[in-house]
Amino acid sequence: MVEAKRINYGSSGRNAGRYRYHFYTKENVEFAKEGIPYLLKLCKDLPLNPLCMKTGYLWILDDEKSKDVISRAHSLWSSEGVGGKFLPCNDFDFLKIEEECYLAPQDGSFHHDYLSLGMYEAIKDHVKVIIGEAMRLKVSGGKIVGVEVNGSIIPADVVAVTLGAWTGHFMKRNGIEVPVEPEKKEIFVTEDLKFRVKPLTISKRIYFSHTLKGEIIGGVEDEVPRGFGELDISVERSLSFTRTLRSLVKGAEGIRILRGWSGYYEMTPDHSHIMGFSDSWPDGLYVDAGYSGHGMMFSPYSGKIMADLIADGVKNKFTKIFSPQRFEENKLIDERMVI
Numbered sequence: 223m224v225e226a227k228r229i230n231y232g233s234s235g236r237n238a239g240r241y242r243y244h245f246y247t248k249e250n251v252e253f254a255k256e257g258i259p260y261l262l263k264l265c266k267d268l269p270l271n272p273l274c275m276k277t278g279y280l281w282i283l284d285d286e287k288s289k290d291v292i293s294r295a296h297s298l299w300s301s302e303g304v305g306g307k308f309l310p311c312n313d314f315d316f317l318k319i320e321e322e323c324y325l326a327p328q329d330g331s332f333h334h335d336y337l338s339l340g341m342y343e344a345i346k347d348h349v350k351v352i353i354g355e356a357m358r359l360k361v362s363g364g365k366i367v368g369v370e371v372n373g374s375i376i377p378a379d380v381v382a383v384t385l386g387a388w389t390g391h392f393m394k395r396n397g398i399e400v401p402v403e404p405e406k407k408e409i410f411v412t413e414d415l416k417f418r419v420k421p422l423t424i425s426k427r428i429y430f431s432h433t434l435k436g437e438i439i440g441g442v443e444d445e446v447p448r449g450f451g452e453l454d455i456s457v458e459r460s461l462s463f464t465r466t467l468r469s470l471v472k473g474a475e476g477i478r479i480l481r482g483w484s485g486y487y488e489m490t491p492d493h494s495h496i497m498g499f500s501d502s503w504p505d506g507l508y509v510d511a512g513y514s515g516h517g518m519m520f521s522p523y524s525g526k527i528m529a530d531l532i533a534d535g536v537k538n539k540f541t542k543i544f545s546p547q548r549f550e551e552n553k554l555i556d557e558r559m560v561i
């Protein structure tokens with residue numbers, strides 16, 4: 223395992239720790255229907271407890287666009303057995319507003335650090351970790367034979383590129399196009415408040431939810447130009463988050479921010495992940511990246527699919543659906559529900 227900085231440096235140590243079955247496309251709903259139960263089982267098996275909990279997701283339908291998107295998605299979700307409910311928002315004691323809401327009770331939360339460090343804890347005696355930046359793939363006769371790290375070649379007949387937001391950059395450096403771009407996202411954590419916001423609540427401006435510790439965690443829903451930049455947080459966004467939170471949640475009128483952090487969403491053109499290999503690549507080269515904001519919940523199951531493929535040659539149907547070849551073949555997935 224080669225890591226440039228430290229284990230859990232990337233988005234896996236910087237996310238909001240939420241899981242859902244509710245996506246815009248059938249492909250991602252079906253992936254979630256296998257991936258989320260796998261995640262929940264893993265929560266019980268890991269040596270650290272990632273505190274997986276069913277809390278629900280709650281959409282505030284405060285504009286025509288969100289009403290339209292959720293109404294369409296509701297038919298798909300119901301046909302897939304994960305339908306939710308339209309309810310007045312004031313059925314939820316913590317909300318101050320009169321709009322219509324949509325509750326997806328099947329979704330939930332976990333603690334991202336315990337999940338990734340729990341997975342690391344489970345395998346650490348069986349892998350060698352090399353701290354250094356992977357630079358170049360070494361290819362001979364159309365096959366992968368190694369990867370250059372810290373000026374030396376590590377011999378390998380298989381390389382799986384799982385570099386999150388850095389995947390597109392690494393592959394490009396090696397002459398291969400894999401469309402994964404970084405989009406910086408900020409997260410804020412407030413001082414604590416008596417527990418009331420159980421579901422992850424999504425409005426057109428912000429998303430937020432209570433942590434078990436009593437803080438409210440969330441972020442601003444806006445589009446940020448793609449690219450690598452400073453992993454800091456901005457005054458504008460923290461003010462926008464606090465103002466909106468104060469206007470939505472009863473009892474949060476004077477709430478302040480305690481801390482925040484940022485990380486990258488690893489965006490693909492169809493907002494869906496890329497896993498497997500391409501026939502035009504050297505033999506032995508695989509990718510698993512580009513989760514576009516929903517990789518913490520999906521990656522344990524993807525890891526299993528990739529391991530089955532690489533170690534045992536077992537091809538899961540999802541390696542075809544989410545294949546890197548879909549961009550050349552124009553078989554895009556059109557996921558629109560990025561939170």
Ligand SMILES: Cc1cc2nc3c(=O)[nH]c(=O)nc-3n(C[C@H](O)[C@H](O)[C@H](O)COP(=O)(O)OP(=O)(O)OC[C@H]3O[C@@H](n4cnc5c(N)ncnc54)[C@H](O)[C@@H]3O)c2cc1C
Nearest residue numbers: 226232233234237238239240356386485513516517518519
């Ligand atoms: C603010 C925020 C909120 C999010 N909320 C959620 C959520 O609620 N639920 C959810 O499921 N997902 C969420 N995500 C998305 C999720 O965090 C990511 O999809 C997931 O963590 C990606 O995991 P990864 O292993 O692919 O990449 P990362 O965890 O980013 O790991 C990539 C690693 O590669 C290393 N690296 C880069 N280049 C090199 C190189 N050349 N050589 C060696 N190492 C290298 C980096 O140092 C990094 O540690 C969120 C993300 C952010 C930023």
